[in-house]
Amino acid sequence: MFENSSNTDLSALGEFGLIDQITAPAKKVQQSTITGVGDDAAVIEAGDRYLLVSSDMLLEGVHFDLSYAPLKHLGYKAVVVNLSDIYAMNGTPRQITVNIGLSSKFSVEAVEEIYAGIYMACDQYQVDLIGGDTTASKAGLVLSVTAMGTVDKDKVAYRKGAKETDxxxxxxxxxxxxxxxxxxxxxxxxxxxxxxxxxxxxxxxxxxxxxxxxxxxxxxxxxxxxxxxxxxxxxxxxxxxxxxxxxxxxxxxxxxxxxxxxxxxxxxxxxxxxxxxxxxxxxxxxxxxxxxxxxxxxxxxxxxxxxxxxxxxxxxxxxxxxxxxxxxxxxxxxxxxxxxxxxxxx
Amino acid sequence: MFENSSNTDLSALGEFGLIDQITAPAKKVQQSTITGVGDDAAVIEAGDRYLLVSSDMLLEGVHFDLSYAPLKHLGYKAVVVNLSDIYAMNGTPRQITVNIGLSSKFSVEAVEEIYAGIYMACDQYQVDLIGGDTTASKAGLVLSVTAMGTVDKDKVAYRKGAKETDxxxxxxxxxxxxxxxxxxxxxxxxxxxxxxxxxxxxxxxxxxxxxxxxxxxxxxxxxxxxxxxxxxxxxxxxxxxxxxxxxxxxxxxxxxxxxxxxxxxxxxxxxxxxxxxxxxxxxxxxxxxxxxxxxxxxxxxxxxxxxxxxxxxxxxxxxxxxxxxxxxxxxxxxxxxxxxxxxxxx
Structure with a gap:
């Protein structure tokens, strides 16, 4: 029931081009938003420190192949790639949420393997799993993780800021x-x-x-x-x-x-x-x-x-x-x- | 290369049973984690207020059917269902991140429709889109949204707390x-x-x-x-x-x-x-x-x-x-x- 009058291939823009295009209309209405789209993590005012937020998604068949990726490692990796974004802002990760989409081929034991990896990463990096969503998927395994961290306001490192001779x-x-x-x-x-x-x-x-x-x-x-x-x-x-x-x-x-x-x-x-x-x-x-x-x-x-x-x-x-x-x-x-x-x- | 010694069907546990099982090992190591899994949103210390975090995922073929869900409405809904969780804690939503997985059948114009709905919800509820991840999907449209909000510490409402005669x-x-x-x-x-x-x-x-x-x-x-x-x-x-x-x-x-x-x-x-x-x-x-x-x-x-x-x-x-x-x-x-x-x- 939905039709487009024109059709431009996603590949014509590429990932960064698409991101530029879809984030262009983003406005800032909340005072607490310090910086939004365009860095490794977003920066939010949170009392005397900044809160950092980063979110990444791993999809079966795109980011991993279950024929060789052990489930435990996959859970670990899904967390780590998000923590990496918090460190990239010179921050300390504190919490994560995990949204997981599971096809019916997964057993409870297989899901426990994924979470064993998630908890291993939590333990290794001292972060708390504080929430998320668990759902069925018709289309392979989906792992979407959001990481939150903190950084002293004068210590935050952005992508911008490099100066000549640095x-x-x-x-x-x-x-x-x-x-x-x-x-x-x-x-x-x-x-x-x-x-x-x-x-x-x-x-x-x-x-x-x-x-x-x-x-x-x-x-x-x-x-x-x-x-x-x-x-x-x-x-x-x-x-x-x-x-x-x-x-x-x-x-x-x-x-x-x-x-x-x-x-x-x-x-x-x-x-x-x-x-x-x-x-x-x-x-x-x-x-x-x-x-x-x-x-x-x-x-x-x-x-x-x-x-x-x-x-x-x-x-x-x-x-x-x-x-x-x-x-x-x-x-x-x-x-x-x-x-x-x-x-x-x- | 990965095999399970035993296989329990996910349907045997159901969604809530599975959530109970996989979140049981969750520990709290961060002082700033007030409450984690088990409510509409997680609660994090953030200066003189609490930060609320909630994350939900919508998957094609499970949560929506593109044969009748207009893309703009879908973008709107993906945001709203997360904001609902922030309100459910008596909080005010402030920011969202959006992770999106797109199959190659989507055109740039179709993606813009989804984001038109996302921005419409941002406008309606006065929240900022501050980040996310954009990726290809082999398996239909994936929309994973994380909402952040704030609440005065003495105003937070949990699922627990109801008393006899209330x-x-x-x-x-x-x-x-x-x-x-x-x-x-x-x-x-x-x-x-x-x-x-x-x-x-x-x-x-x-x-x-x-x-x-x-x-x-x-x-x-x-x-x-x-x-x-x-x-x-x-x-x-x-x-x-x-x-x-x-x-x-x-x-x-x-x-x-x-x-x-x-x-x-x-x-x-x-x-x-x-x-x-x-x-x-x-x-x-x-x-x-x-x-x-x-x-x-x-x-x-x-x-x-x-x-x-x-x-x-x-x-x-x-x-x-x-x-x-x-x-x-x-x-x-x-x-x-x-x-x-x-x-x-x-």
Whole structure:
């Protein structure tokens, strides 16, 4: 009974284009809304601190494949990807709500496995599960999590705020979750061709764990507190380093320059990428699902960041209009473009 | 790769049984968590007030049917059902986040229709859309909304709190949304048999609107403020009056008695129920999706509730262990049982 006079494919806009379009009419009528759409989490006035709110949804067949994702890990991951957004605002997660849609093929025991993972994440990150919705689904498993956290008003870190000469830093290593996914997809294909085949996952532990059971970077927020560092901008790496660098540049109205040899890539990631004939740098720049934190700090903080394990200074912020560039070993510059992840591509 | 040693059907537990089972391990580690799972909204410490959080999910094929639900109404409804939970705590909704899963059959224009409904609800109820997630879905439209609101600490109304002799009150009328759904389902069946058929919806405006574009009872919260009334317990009517009465009794450890002739049923609802050979009382007691508010107040507040349009005193609270009963015109008592809605029944 509902018809459209015109029809524009979602893939024509892409995820970010669609978000821009549908959030354009958003108004702010509540005084307590500090910032809404457009950052890792929304910011709400809550007494002497800010409340942070972030919500993400994982759908079967899009974000995960039940043929290889253990349910417990899936529950864990659904929580962690949301907590990552709270940390990306320099905040501390406190509570989560979980909405779950279950098809009738699920048993009570299977649902308990998912919740075992959810509670494991609650325990690990010290957050409380405070509510949600449980419903039937005709269409596969749906996990929609909302995370709430708090941050001191003078400590909140937005995507915007990076200034020329600021150092660009990233935690951990990049591209591992993407290569883990490639291994899982390969084994699934093998299994489909020969159901007797045993999955060959040996030696891939690290990258598989990065894909199936990622962690959020709580340690960085504690490090900032200890060393009294205030990042000028921050974002979590969910869509790949390239996409996130461009977010920081766009939000901060600045350019950036990062150094190829500084991009942290684990040796298992690099080895696996070789095996798959994928450039490891592409996995790091465009793979996504790393849930590391990318941030900028004033160059004057350089000393405080020296020799910190798992922390990498990968470049610096440049003036507005200078563009976003990667510099290779020979000093050649190439422009950074975000393939990111077009959720609506066929 | 994931196997269960035992398999219990979800339908064996039902929705409430499943919720009890999966939320049993929930712990509270955060001081700021006042109450978690088990009420219309969770309650979080937020300075000198409480923050209320509620989250609900609507799934295609389960909660709505796109063959008759206009997309704009659907967006509106997805917001309203969440705001209803905030009002049910005697709170004022302030912000929402919206997670949406879209199959590739949706056009940009169709998505804009959904958001037009979302923004219409934001405007109507003065809430801000502050974030969310937009993603592809392989499995129909998914709308997961989280609503946040505030309430003065001494004004929060829980499901628990009803005391013996308290009056039981409900806003508006009941069973209309359920009868609206019956009409829509009938016309869909006719249309399937004969695609040339025009839907016969004349005269059903009220009950159709109650199903497709329900409203939340903001007026009651304002009324409480004006008249300085503090409800002793409150819940919104989403699963049918019977189910909600039993929730208030269980949470408050009390019994209840309600009077058949006091149950508010609109004449269109009653007429349509007759047409469908459904007892209108069954529609009111077990239909659901009314989004009215059911609450209790001390009997001493009786005067303040007299002659208030759209407010109905339907019974009173009885002592613990006395059970939940409906009294008919002849004085016969029948026990109230909740069919509610078993989301997992086949």
């Amino acid at each position: 150092l660009i830093c990233v935690t951990g290593d990049l591209g591992a979750a993407y290569m883990g996914l490639q291994v899982l997809e390969r084994e699934k294909t093998v299994f489909k061709g020969n159901p007797e085949a045993q999955p060959d996952l040996e030696g891939f532990d690290y990258i598989l764990e990065r894909q199936l059971k990622p962690e959020a970077q709580r340690g960085l927020i504690e490090f900032f507190k200890e060393r009294q560092i205030q990042p000028t901008s921050m974002i979590d790496v969910s869509d790949g380093l390239a996409s996130e660098l461009l977010h920081l540049c766009k939000a901060g109205e600045v350019g950036c320059q990062v150094y190829m040899q500084k991009i942290p890539i684990d040796h298992t990631t690099a080895q696996t990428a070789d095996e798959f004939n994928i450039n490891p740098l592409v996995a790091a720049m465009n793979g996504g699902e790393d849930y590391e934190l990318l941030f900028t700090v004033p160059v004057t903080e350089h000393e405080k960041l020296q020799d910190v394990p798992g922390l990498h200074i990968i470049g610096h912020i440049t003036e507005n209009g200078s563009g976003a560039f990667m510099v290779d070993d020979a000093g050649n510059k190439s422009q950074i473009t975000a393939q990111g992840w077009n959720a609506f591509a066929q | 009056l039981i009150c409900v806003t508006g009328d009941l069973g209309a949304a359920y009868m609206g759904l019956q009409v829509l389902e009938r016309e869909k069946t006719v249309f399937k048999g004969n695609p040339e058929a025009q839907p016969d919806l004349e005269g059903f405006d009220y009950i159709l609107e109650r199903q497709l574009k329900p409203e939340a009872q903001r007026g009651l919260i304002e009324f409480f403020k004006e008249r300085q009334i503090q409800p002793t317990s409150m819940i919104d009517v989403s699963d049918g009056l019977a189910s909600e009465l039993l929730h208030l009794c269980k949470a408050g450890e009390v019994g209840c008695q309600v009077y058949m002739q006091k149950i508010p049923i609109d004449h269109t609802t009653a007429q349509t129920a007759d047409e469908f050979n459904i007892n209108p009382l069954v529609a009111a007691m077990n239909g659901g999706e009314d989004y009215e508010l059911l609450f209790t107040v001390p009997v001493t507040e009786h005067e303040k509730l007299q002659d208030v349009p759209g407010l109905h005193i339907i019974g009173h609270i009885t002592e613990n262990g006395s059970g939940a009963f409906m009294v008919d015109d002849a004085g016969n008592k029948s026990q109230i049982t909740a069919q509610g809605w078993n989301a997992f029944a086949q």
